[in-house]
Amino acid sequence: MNKDKKPLYRKENKVSLSTKYYVVTGGSFRHTRNTKEFQNNEATRMSMNSGQYGYDYTPLFKFLLSRVGQMWDDIYSEAKSRLDKDEPIFWMVALHEQDRKDIVRLDQSSYYSGLYVDDDGLLQMVNPHLAEEDLYERLAPYPGETLSFNGERVK
Structure with missing residues (x-):
């Protein structure tokens, strides 16, 4: 590390x-x-x-989201050097097309945009037009449940 x-x-x-x-x-x-x-x-x-x-990987997920559009090899090498293990990177980033998801659940009520590596080697969002409203439509949270999407509390 x-x-x-x-x-x-x-x-x-x-x-x-x-x-x-x-x-x-x-x-x-x-x-x-x-x-x-x-x-x-x-x-x-x-x-x-x-x-x-235990470990909270929220800083990793925010790091990955902030690097969308950049070269995956550079992002991966930096992230790997700052982690104790590289497994959490792939909770959010899909390397294969069949593994891509619009929304990734990473904690009890924490959701993030799914990421993937495109053919040019760039980190991309699976669905860049995803909004907070989509989260409520798809997940139907319990009344009073606090959700977060991409590290921000959903209102």
């Missing part, structure tokens, strides 16, 4: 994002802490920080 430039991802604290990581179910801890089952449980021997972080 290139240390001179900022990485195209952020660490996310999973604990603060969802209640499922810290909700205690069942009886009180005081009833189980000295039992053999608790002492032999593998989870009690794990580090307290293990598995609490």
Whole structure:
């Protein structure tokens, strides 16, 4: 990874994002802490920080959108040098025609324009005329659900 430039991802604290990581179910801890089952449980021997972080690739997706119309080889080499792995690039960019999508869902309620590499080696949008209204027509979100499209909140 290139240390001179900022990485195209952020660490996310999973604990603060969802209640499922810290909700205690069942009886009180005081009833189980000295039992053999608790002492032999593998989870009690794990580090307290293990598995609490994920990655947010929003900076990568915005980077890719800002480079539409430029040479793919240059974009790919720069993005790859600023990532820990190159897989997230292809969540949004289709290299083959059959993989192209107008809208790509990349998180629970985050949607982005699909991208592809054309015959001239340029990064292009699959549907450059896509608007926020199209998102509501196609996805029919739940009332009150907050959606984002290309990194911007949909009104």
